Amino acid sequence: MSTFLEIESEITSQYLYDDNPRPWIVGFSGGKDSTMLLQLVWYSIKQIPAELRKRQVYVVCNNTLVENPKILKYTEEVLDKIEKAAVNQSMPVMVVRTTPKLEDSFWVNLIGKGYPAPNNAFRWCTERLKINPTTEFIKNKISEVGEAIILLGTRSEESASRARSMKKHEVEGQRLRKHVLPNAFVYAPIKDVVVTELWQYLNQVPSPWGANNKTLNALYRNANSGDCPLVIDDTTPSCGKSRFGCWVCTVVSQDKSMDGLIQNGEEWMEPLAELREMLVEYRNDPDWRQPTRRDGSEGVGPYTIEKRAYILETLLRAQKEVHETEPDISLINYQELVAIQVTWYRDNYFKFSVADIYNRVYGTELTDHDFKDHLIFEKEILKESCAESPDDYQLINELLELQKAKTIMVRARGLQNDLENRLEQFVKSN
Numbered sequence: 001m002s003t004f005l006e007i008e009s010e011i012t013s014q015y016l017y018d019d020n021p022r023p024w025i026v027g028f029s030g031g032k033d034s035t036m037l038l039q040l041v042w043y044s045i046k047q048i049p050a051e052l053r054k055r056q057v058y059v060v061c062n063n064t065l066v067e068n069p070k071i072l073k074y075t076e077e078v079l080d081k082i083e084k085a086a087v088n089q090s091m092p093v094m095v096v097r098t099t100p101k102l103e104d105s106f107w108v109n110l111i112g113k114g115y116p117a118p119n120n121a122f123r124w125c126t127e128r129l130k131i132n133p134t135t136e137f138i139k140n141k142i143s144e145v146g147e148a149i150i151l152l153g154t155r156s157e158e159s160a161s162r163a164r165s166m167k168k169h170e171v172e173g174q175r176l177r178k179h180v181l182p183n184a185f186v187y188a189p190i191k192d193v194v195v196t197e198l199w200q201y202l203n204q205v206p207s208p209w210g211a212n213n214k215t216l217n218a219l220y221r222n223a224n225s226g227d228c229p230l231v232i233d234d235t236t237p238s239c240g241k242s243r244f245g246c247w248v249c250t251v252v253s254q255d256k257s258m259d260g261l262i263q264n265g266e267e268w269m270e271p272l273a274e275l276r277e278m279l280v281e282y283r284n285d286p287d288w289r290q291p292t293r294r295d296g297s298e299g300v301g302p303y304t305i306e307k308r309a310y311i312l313e314t315l316l317r318a319q320k321e322v323h324e325t326e327p328d329i330s331l332i333n334y335q336e337l338v339a340i341q342v343t344w345y346r347d348n349y350f351k352f353s354v355a356d357i358y359n360r361v362y363g364t365e366l367t368d369h370d371f372k373d374h375l376i377f378e379k380e381i382l383k384e385s386c387a388e389s390p391d392d393y394q395l396i397n398e399l400l401e402l403q404k405a406k407t408i409m410v411r412a413r414g415l416q417n418d419l420e421n422r423l424e425q426f427v428k429s430n
């Protein structure tokens with residue numbers, strides 16, 4: 001284990017290096033590489049007297065909201081343990097959980113806007129789901145304290161192109177390399193560790209926050225999978241290949257990790273695998289796609305509204321089925337459902353409603369109001385005032401929905417245009 005003791009002593013000296021310590025931001029995915037990295041960092045800092053542990057360490061873990069649920073559950077449990085152990089052991093460690101913005105969520109883009117399932121030619125997901133949330137945290141930290149050092153569990157043997165990229169950015173004679181973000185540096189303490197050494201370390205050295213590395217080992221064996229590292233820029237390879245990534249990932253032709261888990265007893269994941277298959281199979285089916293793009297230009301466009309509604313229903317049915325055995329697992333959240341409804345209104349689709357689809361699946365009696373801002377009383381007053389002309393009520397209502405859609409989705413660009421388009425349609429149809 002002398003190699004690991006050497007790495008620890010190097011991390012200790014890097015930790016103590018600055019007079020005015022720049023924070024360390026450790027990218028943590030719960031996978032083997034970042035677990036080894038964080039363990040080494042933890043043990044290195046533990047050797048330093050408490051009064052000298054002045055550098056703050058942020059453990060940043062991003063949840064894409066479409067993580068493989070089995071892996072997400074495991075990662076969440078580990079993060080809880082890290083938080084408790086940091087307090088109990090007086091470690092300068094803080095866990096930070098990041099998620100994509102609502103308008104960047106996978107389902108809001110795919111079902112709301114109709115973006116086709118991502119593939120290598122149109123991989124719209126990585127930036128929205130993975131890069132932006134962590135980059136935002138890093139940028140905020142830099143604007144607070146000036147500079148930051150990002151610690152990654154990347155290893156040279158993982159891919160030749162990553163090895164080249166790591167070499168290119170290395171600062172001569174130093175362990176830090178520049179990051180594409182200004183005032184950010186990257187430190188990759190385990191870059192020369194090979195996979196056999198990594199598992200040897202994890203199997204022999206106990207987790208300092210009380211997790212069980214055998215559980216991690218079993219997850220890898222059952223999922224027949226590799227790592228999905230924290231993705232912080234476009235030089236980091238896709239989590240595409242064999243990895244613990246998003247369960248919806250259609251960038252890979254086969255999701256080996258999900259298939260592996262199903263074969264090893266997690267049959268409840270079958271509806272997820274079927275939904276993913278459906279997205280792969282019909283991605284390029286002309287019946288599923290609009291004949292023009294979202295901006296109105298020539299070319300195959302987004303999914304038709306009928307297919308978006310169909311995907312939402314299939315997703316909710318899958319969630320209902322999963323709930324029979326795994327009641328805590330959510331495949332889509334309420335905020336996303338509201339944002340989907342809002343996006344449909346914004347794009348002038350009033351034919352389908354999230355409430356109707358939800359009711360069909362769950363037998364509930366929700367109304368459109370349950371998927372909107374609660375302006376129910378204003379609506380009633382409006383209805384009374386328009387008692388003589390229900391068409392006006394309908395139009396004003398739709399214009400209000402458009403305006404709210406723009407507010408909820410943060411990007412309020414184009415509201416004027418949307419309102420004018422809707423008025424134009426109304427005039428033409430009357």
Ligand code: SF4
Pocket residue numbers: 064118123125126129130238239240245246248249250251
């Ligand atoms: S795992 Fe797949 S779906 Fe998720 S961000 Fe990476 S490429 Fe996109």
